[in-house]
Amino acid sequence: MHHYSQGEPTRQGHKGIAEGYYEEEQGLLGFFGPVSHLIKKKPSTRWVEIEGPLRPHMYDLVELPKSPQWQRLLYNRSVSIYKSCCEPSSNATLRAARDADGDLLYFCHKGSGRILTEYGLLTYSPGQYIVMPKCLTHCFVPEEKTEFLIIENHGSHYQEPDRGIVGRHAPYDINALGKPDLQAQQEFLSKQGLEILEVEVKHSGRPTLFRYRECIMDTVGWKGDLFPYTLHMDHIMPLMSHRVHLPPSAHTTFVARDFVVCSFLPRPLEQDEDALKVPFYHQNIDYDEVLFYHDGDFFSRDNLHAGMMSFHPAGFPHGPHPKAVKNIGGKTHTNEYAVMIDTRWPLSVDPQLESVELADYWKSWQE
Ligand SMILES: [Fe+2]
Numbered sequence: 001m002h003h004y005s006q007g008e009p010t011r012q013g014h015k016g017i018a019e020g021y022y023e024e025e026q027g028l029l030g031f032f033g034p035v036s037h038l039i040k041k042k043p044s045t046r047w048v049e050i051e052g053p054l055r056p057h058m059y060d061l062v063e064l065p066k067s068p069q070w071q072r073l074l075y076n077r078s079v080s081i082y083k084s085c086c087e088p089s090s091n092a093t094l095r096a097a098r099d100a101d102g103d104l105l106y107f108c109h110k111g112s113g114r115i116l117t118e119y120g121l122l123t124y125s126p127g128q129y130i131v132m133p134k135c136l137t138h139c140f141v142p143e144e145k146t147e148f149l150i151i152e153n154h155g156s157h158y159q160e161p162d163r164g165i166v167g168r169h170a171p172y173d174i175n176a177l178g179k180p181d182l183q184a185q186q187e188f189l190s191k192q193g194l195e196i197l198e199v200e201v202k203h204s205g206r207p208t209l210f211r212y213r214e215c216i217m218d219t220v221g222w223k224g225d226l227f228p229y230t231l232h233m234d235h236i237m238p239l240m241s242h243r244v245h246l247p248p249s250a251h252t253t254f255v256a257r258d259f260v261v262c263s264f265l266p267r268p269l270e271q272d273e274d275a276l277k278v279p280f281y282h283q284n285i286d287y288d289e290v291l292f293y294h295d296g297d298f299f300s301r302d303n304l305h306a307g308m309m310s311f312h313p314a315g316f317p318h319g320p321h322p323k324a325v326k327n328i329g330g331k332t333h334t335n336e337y338a339v340m341i342d343t344r345w346p347l348s349v350d351p352q353l354e355s356v357e358l359a360d361y362w363k364s365w366q367e
Helices: 182-192 322-327
Strands: 022-027 035-040 057-060 071-075 079-086 093-099 103-110 113-117 120-124 128-132 138-142 146-153 195-203 206-211 229-232 252-255 259-264 281-284 288-297 308-312 333-343
Touching (some): 103 288, 113 182, 120 128, 120 229
Antiparallel strands (some): 057 308, 079 146, 113 120, 113 138, 128 229, 259 333, 288 333
């Protein structure tokens, strides 16, 4: 369809919106497809009642039990999102894990430690992504209590985003990826006297335990382009324009076939007088949207704390809360750290997640 306009549109999206009016973006294919910007007298988030199951959701994951078992939160045929916790242990024999159901993306929300793999040792700390390709054996050795958000990719393998016109060193440099260190692992295992004698394999959602008499982490060398790696949020250089608010897709960190993972990080706010400084109201028509609040001050939302997770299914517009719009005036920077998972197909909610839902969240856009 060709471009067309009526009435009094803006020349540039997210900019030059007349005082007292609101812009709503309606777009296909997650900010990459056909898109229109509607200028409205009031935000479309001013619903006074919602009848039926579709609504915005907010969950307080801090209230979930701290279990080493993976607790599934949301899922569809291409992705499952879990929360898990692990603690330091004094055991000399360890159990490793292997997931035959998909690539894993661990995001460390709290804690620090090491990950032992057949490719070598990786380390993690809060804000770290760990990409663990499907079926690679790995074993966490926490130094402190650790909490992960886990994004399991059923239908494809994690890839870097298309870097397009910004080149190969933005928004993160390949050299910033944490690579497994085989020698450090061999030294760590012998110094600590650790052995990995069990591997729990998850296949079709069911565990099977493989036992061994000798430590399975016995690789003496390897080569190739399939291996686990890490990326810390501190090593992502967020793209921005000082003149106009860029869409969430500018913050894509990992791409899968049917979903993307984006990182929202501290950055200066737009400087142009007439630039929108909070996320625009929008209907991301083809995608369900999950946002995990990791740390910092969440400037587009009211009454939020770290460890919460919002879920905005497709079907209605969303955007900043009224208080955030009012408060943005004197701010020059954002200080938020959040992980977004945008999924092409609708997500289902696990019952345990419903137990930590904030029931009145749908009212939070009311003045
Ligand atoms: Fe959104």
